[in-house]
Amino acid sequence: MTVTLLSAVEQLALLRQKKISPLELVEEHITRIAKLDPVLNAFADFDADRVRKQARAVKQGVLSGLPVTIKASIETAGHRCEIGSVLLRGQVPKQSAVVVDRLCEAGAMVLGTTNCPELLMAYETDNLLYGRTNNPWDTSRTPGGSSGGEAAAIAAGLSAAGLGSDSGGSVREPAHFSGICALKPTPGRIPSAGHLPPCTGPFSSLGAIGPMARTIADVQLLFDVLAGQDPCDPTGAPVARKSVPWEEARELSIGWLEEDGLVPVTAETRQAVRDAATALERRGFRVKPFRPSVLEAARRLWDIFFVQCGAMFYGPLIAGRENELSPVFQDFLAIAGSRPPLSAGSLLQAWSECDGVRRRFLEEMRECPLLLLPVCSIPAFRHGERQWTVEGKPLAYLDAMRFTQWFNLLASPAAVVPVGQSPEGLPIGVQIAGRPYEDERVLAVAAVLDSEFGYRPPPLG
Template sequence: MDFTELTAGRIAAGVRDGRFSAAAVVEAHLDRIAEVNPRVNAVTVVFDEKARTAAAALDDRIAAGEEPGPLAGVPITVKENIDLTWSATTSGLPFAAGHVPAADATFVGRLLAAGAIPVGRGNMPDIGLRWDTDNDLFGRTRNPWDPDRVPGGSSGGDAVAVATGMAAAGLGNDYGGSLRLPAHAAGIVALRPSAGRVTAPGHAVEPVPLSLQHMAVNGPLARSVADLDLIFGVMHGADDHDPLSVTVEHPSGYDGPRRVAVTVDPAGWGEVDAEVAAAVRAAAGALAAAGWEVDEVEPPAVDRCATIWRQLSSTENAPMLLTPGVFPGPLSAGTVRYFKDNIVDVELLDTSAAYQGAWAERFVHAAAWRRFHSRYPIVLGPVTTQPMPEIGYDLSGPAATTALWRAHRLLVTANFLGLPAVAVPTGLSGRRPLGVQVIARQHGDHIALAAARDIEAAFPAVTPIRPA
């Protein structure tokens, strides 16, 4: 049996009932990392001995008759900006290479207590501010399907690790599509939870920009929607460190209205790749066949939601990144170049009235989406309207950064509104993964997962993949 091809759910079930050991599972994944990672550079730190020790301890507990937890023996990766005491939380920054946290992030601790075993750290762009995965500390992560194209970002390392069988699941975060975009590029699934459902990536208490407070979330990547559901069921819920975290019941299924609003060209901006459009319509057909009522209808104000997301994120990050002495250390030349190009076409909210007005307008659009979701519990559309770009495209000038943002308009709309969304693949075109995303109402994470599960059932799995 090749343990690296098993889903998290199958691994946990096998370890729990004694069909195989956690030690064997971990060893197989460490072997896979040794084989594959030199080609893709997705895993930055490999926890060889710590993972083996944790697996042996878990096997001993099972032999003693103890309850091992719902994620028994599941190998995971943890993104470089999420606190795990096994190694430094670097965010891809060379000057943070020694920043080992004093405690695990709450949701990481929950997964460890449930039996999950970290096998490595996932790569990312420094501080997560590119739709690519490259930094000066660990270098570039390669797309396993096409090494000439980016793997997406910023959770690109974890997505590639899961897609290539180096881990059964990964932990990342999503401020502007950073879970869903790399999952889409890798041909796997990812859940962007509702804002507040998963706690902060660490216990440090410091000033946090409003856009990060309301638009950034932590969540899982995996190779099946059932695994997303399983992992989210363990990691969600409030703690005493994150004042924005909430505990909301996570139902095991969904038995409410089954209506879907399909948008092939969000906001009507055009520039939709033909295969992207076909993937959205194929997913709509899968939902219809599964009993969902499907209408091709536009959700509200995607143009304004995407525009204000870009204005707020750019306005809040500009002083930190571009003012000398504000950020505590140097950023990579690529991140600085990308951000400088990105803000050329952005009307920054550089007055108090403009900034306050943008947040006030967010309330109007959130209310419109709440009404829309009362009619259509699911919005189905593209993750990105264009194929993943070739390496270097995002550094080719302001026009490229604007084109990327336009392609990701529905992606960032979910961030702007704090809504849950699942990226799910719909097959391949040659060696290009195709896929879609489904967006549900706030705290309707279970609804998004239910729709994603019905889409997934209609298409063959495309991972794990051995990189070219």
């Protein structure tokens, strides 16, 4: 296997053992990017000479010499971070987000920034600025969104690991579609300062910056580097990182569900969840069917805050420039426009209801502090698709993704691990979710599943 497809942990071991130098490792990635990115179109900004310069002056730290990528919605000094929008063409921040600084202080080397859908509001990565990103498992399909460029780069070995962001599944859907691992952390565990647009208002609890990589061990490594309160972040959580020993993890009850009783999922998606549950049971975990009652209420409230408030947030930016917007973003605006207008009263009611839904969720999670469930109703879809027929039933675009949206409204950590595959050979991930601030428990169970199933290299390259 080429060195660029090794896990980040394995690449770091080679660096520490001096079996490869940072410059040699970077050259391997540069070569692979030159070969595969013309097909994938994962990068928004990449400069080989800039990367070589970093490799000649690597900082010492736990990530010394590791080549990483950053979603183009996370400020990265000197790199284009235009959020896939013509309206923001040429935007290059002068300073980096807190998380990027933490990666660089730990010795990581930033290869570049990766493509995303315009203004992040889609599960497909396509825009008028850089075009469409393709899935390395099947280039006629999307790697997802909004962290689609990041997922495609990592899955195909163009990057060892990286950062995405997630307000409705945007690290988890791409991980599922592309066959890699990811974590949406509890908001506040990883600082969000420097995300574009800012994680403010409802997005301070819906949204989070999260690590993406080929293995859960790599995700855990990045989480350990990134987690910790930012003293200037009003939503920052003073929660110390902790280890979860095997004995403690195995005592946790895990509830599993194949679907929510409202929308269909593919047979292979069901099988992936069953296979994961069986594997956990075989490893000594207590696993049982369980479906929290608040899921649909959480989904309804998420729609108000993500779709309707999201469109309202972007109103001033897009006013008078609607003809410059991409079809993908126009799709989002059409969905938002189909909803009844929000009044001050209805918004206040929704805001108040959130706390009640979260409270009921926490009460129900006393029985099962962890959940195992699908990431999505379907595997990676073809570019431009917005509806499907599954189990003989119609399936709408946003409905297919509801399994991730729940945990943005609930402000819960959730990880994705590749487990199964579709009849076409596309990867199918499962999701492990937990209670807020119990990210380490989620990662501990995800690591068990990763050891049982885990990453497979895609056909491309």
